[in-house]
Amino acid sequence: VVVVGGGFAGLNAAKALRRAPVELTLVDRTSYHLFQPLLYQVATGILSEGEVAYPLRDVLRRWDNARVILAEVDGLDLERRLVHAAGSDGRRHELPYDSLVVSPGARYAYFGHEEWERFAPGLKSLEDARLVRSRILGAFEAAELDPDPAERSSWLTFVVVGAGPTGVELAGQIAELARGPFRRGFREIDTRDARIVLVDAAPLVLGTFDPRLADRARRELERMGVQVRLETAAAGVDGRGIDVRLADGSHDRIETRTVLWAAGVQASGLAAELGRAVGAAVDRAGRVAVGPDLTLPGHPEVFLCGDAMSLDGLPGVAQVAIQQGRHAGRSIAARAAGRPAPGPFRYRDKGSMATIGRLDAVCEIRGVRLSGFLAAVVWAAVHLTFLIGFANRLVTMTRWTAIVFAGRRAQRAVELGRREVRGHAP
């Protein structure tokens, strides 16, 4: 069995095969499983990289039937059942399979304007989190030095595009940084003057949540000083600001050195390639339609899971990927053991949640709506449960406790001369 991608789907497929009579190869272009839901905390100085990036080799270290390969998959030959990959040794590799799980995830999409990416980084990888952190911290540093009031205000303006959970969490955390831990550190600027603008074309923040929770989240953000501009779409981004289009068709410009992107996703190109190869439907976000058992049309040996597939309008969230990976792994294990396969995939919606500030969150779990402190506790407990590694849970819990009681954020290293610090005005 070859599993492409060690994200939520791939890792759970591998876990389900741990005791199966199969030889398992897990291929990823990174050496770690990335816990994306907490990436925004790396980008805002709360957590360090190790807490959200767990080595895949460590997860699989005791499994006798499994190996990990650090390689980028760049081709899938469905006829000859071969995975083509460029290895970390600089050579080409061919990995034969009887069963294949493809779960390469997705990346941010810029609505056909990929040129905006260099001015408005998204938050998808560890590298992105480092870049975003450097942009945020670097902007405060530049504002401290810049004597020109207009320039200073542009350094102190932060625009986050996309008011889904990641956008809401990022905007909330920048507001907390400006009003909390940064306040006493600077001499020339009052960091509380920072202007944080959250922009979305939709009429609500957290559009997939219950409207009452969404409204509660918007009010809380505004109380924290975030300007929420809904029905406002990004129309152009450059090194000095962002142009937005309002609901009435008029345009506005926000002068800023820091635009952060948290809107729109595009499935990995590998998925689209697979879709084309078998003539499956590929939607606008590049996701490939799979059968009810998560296999590719005409290829019962190939499973496509997580953010890269489309099935019954399921959202691109971690729970879908986890449950699908598990389902694919169990189906392969059953076949290998000569048992009947588990049948069609059924998603169990366990709810959604997002944090707004330090002790505030909104949660929707099986029809129960929570907000405020209690929701923040539930949010923390759920995220700690899903983090991999006891030590990581302990360190993360310690860092969160330090923030709650002392407001301290230790992960704030920025170096002058690095691309991401200079990158503000390319």
Ligand SMILES: Cc1cc2nc3c(=O)[nH]c(=O)nc-3n(C[C@H](O)[C@H](O)[C@H](O)COP(=O)(O)OP(=O)(O)OC[C@H]3O[C@@H](n4cnc5c(N)ncnc54)[C@H](O)[C@@H]3O)c2cc1C
């Ligand atoms: C910032 C952020 C916050 C999020 N917050 C939440 C949240 O709070 N709750 C929630 O439910 N969901 C959240 N999500 C969504 C959730 O993380 C995804 O739905 C989930 O990660 C999808 O799992 P996946 O296995 O399909 O893909 P991923 O987890 O993205 O894993 C894909 C893996 O494939 C590897 N890969 C990709 N291409 C190749 C290749 N060509 N060769 C080799 N390896 C490859 C990647 O390195 C990666 O390890 C968030 C996402 C982001 C980006």
